[in-house]
Amino acid sequence: AxxxxxxxxxxxxxxxxxxxxxxxxxxxxxxxxxxxxxQPPSRQMILVIRQEAYKQQNxxxxxxxxxxxxxxxxxxxxxxxxxxxxxxxxxxxxxxxxDGNEKLTFGTGTRLTIIP
Amino acid sequence: xxxxxxxxxHKVTETGTPVTLRCHQTENHRYMYWYRQDPGHGxxxxxxxxxxxxxxxxxxxxxxxxxxxxTEDFLLTxxxxxxxxxxxxxxxxxxxxxxxxxSNQPQHFGDxxxxxxx
Numbered sequence: 001a002x003x004x005x006x007x008x009x010x011x012x013x014x015x016x017x018x019x020x021x022x023x024x025x026x027x028x029x030x031x032x033x034x035x036x037x038x039q040p041p042s043r044q045m046i047l048v049i050r051q052e053a054y055k056q057q058n059x060x061x062x063x064x065x066x067x068x069x070x071x072x073x074x075x076x077x078x079x080x081x082x083x084x085x086x087x088x089x090x091x092x093x094x095x096x097x098x099d100g101n102e103k104l105t106f107g108t109g110t111r112l113t114i115i116p
Numbered sequence: 117x118x119x120x121x122x123x124x125x126h127k128v129t130e131t132g133t134p135v136t137l138r139c140h141q142t143e144n145h146r147y148m149y150w151y152r153q154d155p156g157h158g159x160x161x162x163x164x165x166x167x168x169x170x171x172x173x174x175x176x177x178x179x180x181x182x183x184x185x186x187t188e189d190f191l192l193t194x195x196x197x198x199x200x201x202x203x204x205x206x207x208x209x210x211x212x213x214x215x216x217x218x219s220n221q222p223q224h225f226g227d228x229x230x231x232x233x234x
Contacts, residue, residue, distance in 0.1 A: 102223075109158050
């Protein structure tokens with residue numbers, strides 16, 4: 001079974017600075033997908049960024065980028081130019097690439113606080 | 117936004133009573149999921165469905181049952197609620213490519229149901 005570990009329960013960053021949230025995972029599969037979801041106080045689960053394991057290039061979405069290290073099974077999220085609206089819980093998630101195995105396995109989350 | 121509606125949004129009930137949560141989608145997606153979210157645990161999969169009348173267990177399925185009689189509706193039932201089932205419940209949906217590989221499209225989530233069992 002796959003496991004996802006987020007070792008930082010809480011992080012804080014000064015507004016406009018850069019912060020990196022860590023995520024490691026354990027799997028015996030070679031093809032899979034990785035996701036970062038954001039959960040603000042409104043409780044919605046919002047997709048931030050996704051990465052396909054077969055792609056060597058790190059995914060980027062505006063101020064959000066990942067550092068995907070497949071051999072190390074590491075998938076960190078970097079938020080640049082942090083904004084007050086980035087304050088939320090962030091969850092890392094894993095999904096197999098096998099058809100019919102669409103289940104997500106989540107980490108326990110990192111609560112990010114933005115300091116004005 | 118993906119068309120996912122969870123009802124009710126909030127519910128308070130007593131131990132031993134039956135509870136049914138409903139997830140309704142307008143996307144005609146094949147897969148539907150029920151997760152529970154608890155502090156320190158993230159989201160954990162309870163049950164999922166890969167088609168009408170086709171369901172399977174997740175990692176925390178004890179005490180829960182599900183039904184899917186129509187593509188658009190996925191029901192989660194607590195036959196006899198216990199205080200340990202106090203949680204926030206999320207429904208999610210996703211599509212399948214049918215190619216032998218799962219889609220890289222993400223799961224889309226409903227807004228959650230906060231369930232308190234006293």
